[in-house]
Amino acid sequence: MQVYVHRVHYYETDKMGCVHHSNHIRWMEEARVAFLEELGISFRTMEARGIYSPVVGVECRYRHPAYFDEEIQILVRISSFETLRLKIEYEMSSMTDGEIIATGSSEHCFTDLTGRPIALKKTHPDIDAVLRAQLPLSCSDAQCAPQCSSAQNKK
Amino acid sequence: MQVYVHRVHYYETDKMGCVHHSNHIRWMEEARVAFLEELGISFRTMEARGIYSPVVGVECRYRHPAYFDEEIQILVRISSFETLRLKIEYEMSSMTDGEIIATGSSEHCFTDLTGRPIALKKTHPDIDAVLRAQLPLSCSDAQCAPQCSSAQNKK
Amino acid sequence: MQVYVHRVHYYETDKMGCVHHSNHIRWMEEARVAFLEELGISFRTMEARGIYSPVVGVECRYRHPAYFDEEIQILVRISSFETLRLKIEYEMSSMTDGEIIATGSSEHCFTDLTGRPIALKKTHPDIDAVLRAQLPLSCSDAQCAPQCSSAQNKK
Amino acid sequence: MQVYVHRVHYYETDKMGCVHHSNHIRWMEEARVAFLEELGISFRTMEARGIYSPVVGVECRYRHPAYFDEEIQILVRISSFETLRLKIEYEMSSMTDGEIIATGSSEHCFTDLTGRPIALKKTHPDIDAVLRAQLPLSCSDAQCAPQCSSAQNKK
Numbered sequence A, B, C, D: 001m002q003v004y005v006h007r008v009h010y011y012e013t014d015k016m017g018c019v020h021h022s023n024h025i026r027w028m029e030e031a032r033v034a035f036l037e038e039l040g041i042s043f044r045t046m047e048a049r050g051i052y053s054p055v056v057g058v059e060c061r062y063r064h065p066a067y068f069d070e071e072i073q074i075l076v077r078i079s080s081f082e083t084l085r086l087k088i089e090y091e092m093s094s095m096t097d098g099e100i101i102a103t104g105s106s107e108h109c110f111t112d113l114t115g116r117p118i119a120l121k122k123t124h125p126d127i128d129a130v131l132r133a134q135l136p137l138s139c140s141d142a143q144c145a146p147q148c149s150s151a152q153n154k155k
Helices: A022-038 A043-048 A125-132 A144-154 B022-038 B043-048 B125-132 B144-154 C022-038 C043-048 C125-132 C144-154 D022-038 D043-048 D125-132 D144-154
Strands: A002-007 A055-062 A071-082 A085-094 A100-108 B002-007 B055-062 B071-082 B085-094 B100-108 C002-007 C055-062 C071-082 C085-094 C100-108 D002-007 D055-062 D071-082 D085-094 D100-108
Touching: A002 A022, A022 A043, A022 A055, A022 A071, A022 A085, A022 A100, A022 B022, A071 A125, B002 B022, B022 B043, B022 B055, B022 B071, B022 B085, B022 B100, B071 B125, C002 C022, C022 C043, C022 C055, C022 C071, C022 C085, C022 C100, C022 D022, C071 C125, D002 D022, D022 D043, D022 D055, D022 D071, D022 D085, D022 D100, D071 D125
Parallel strands: none
Antiparallel strands: A002 A071, A055 A100, A055 B055, A071 A085, A085 A100, B002 B071, B055 B100, B071 B085, B085 B100, C002 C071, C055 C100, C055 D055, C071 C085, C085 C100, D002 D071, D055 D100, D071 D085, D085 D100
């Protein structure tokens, strides 16, 4: 898990007086970019190696408004990674009072530069390994989901 | 169901060559504004009557990229409306080839100008009725969800 | 001169209650895209023929705030066109009360797809002619500025 | 003069592969916010004391493209401050190679919360003094412009 801080810009507010909800989606991208860079697989590195990771889905729940000039701490973690799909989760909270502003997630596939889906495990096993190592509970196998569940059930 | 058309602006594209995924969230808002206006309960009307409808959640699935200058048709419909929560669904498709670009939804509560949640049924029954009339299958009662299910089960 | 209409989106407002000043720059682009398309030299056409027209400068004076849901009429005209530089002017006014919201301008050069500046007069004389025909007072010669002045002085 | 650093976000790029020109206007605001805060007269402080400083004009010259993930250093300085008008200048350069990306300026007036113009010198002399102290060449008098010119002419 990595922490990213975004300070709210004036131009991100709307006439309700707080941040417009579309910006949280952008903050998730900012945090994701920083997160992947920290893992050594930045967007630049990926694109240089011929990999794009388009967003195939996003979701966000808004719990408290965020205000101009407030510092927002964003926690990022990989919640699942299957052969063709990566899911990342985000928790955004105010650094003023610790209150949770929003939670969200994004889903990504991987394609080559022509847009054709690729399985990182086959085409770029080193990157696949880096992502897999971030999975909770060492779920490092693509077929791990049931195993994890049973592992958790044993507790 | 209402149709709204958005033509893709240059500034909405990103370096992948197509529309950045945060813009679909904004298009959903554009379509929602037009939809509510057509129902006679525009944002302006609502705010003039002391009602805000903050976004409490959004979700979007991206199926095909949207390109600069492309006209995107957005279908809008209310998918559920309970006492304190309104859910609206969107289907965005290319007017060039009819292909579905993305589907999404947004959830809203209603508050007074101080941010306190309100139940439209009590505070503004006329607006409540307008929204309720848009529900699929005449689910016009606040407690309709189970009834609808049973109605559907009978089929 | 061409007229373009932009309706103000909620997400374009800021916490002062009116449109954030960065959006007027985007509206100028929207109006420019429509204007060039009407001339038969759309961005698409240009890019298909290997021409980019990067923005080399913008300028905007804000005279009245623009508000959510207001329709803004944008007049566009070419104010000067020399061998390597095109200048376009914009006047944005409220369709509610006719008040001028802002005036602005943008300057553009032309490059090939590698970013090297090109002189349309040599590389694409047909496009050069279309732009030149839009100049005020038939200033259709690249060296026209002084001639126009003298032409005007004669009146 | 103060230095502000902005790292280019993916969502700030457009399909030409570099930053869309409207974002530089937003970066100028980010840098201005940080600059005024450093002077002890942040937007928050100003608004708490009943002062708004709307943008009445902006201008930007683009000299080199800015790319995704590049760090942009923004120098900010007050270039003139007369009774009712503040002008701030910006120089944006790449921290990768030092190249100047863009230069710009913004002009601001001051109003009370109802939008009526105010002369800080009369209403808020302490804030007036802070801004005036930032003027080049100690031009701290509202009528300084000619004096500065003559002072410079003497050199």
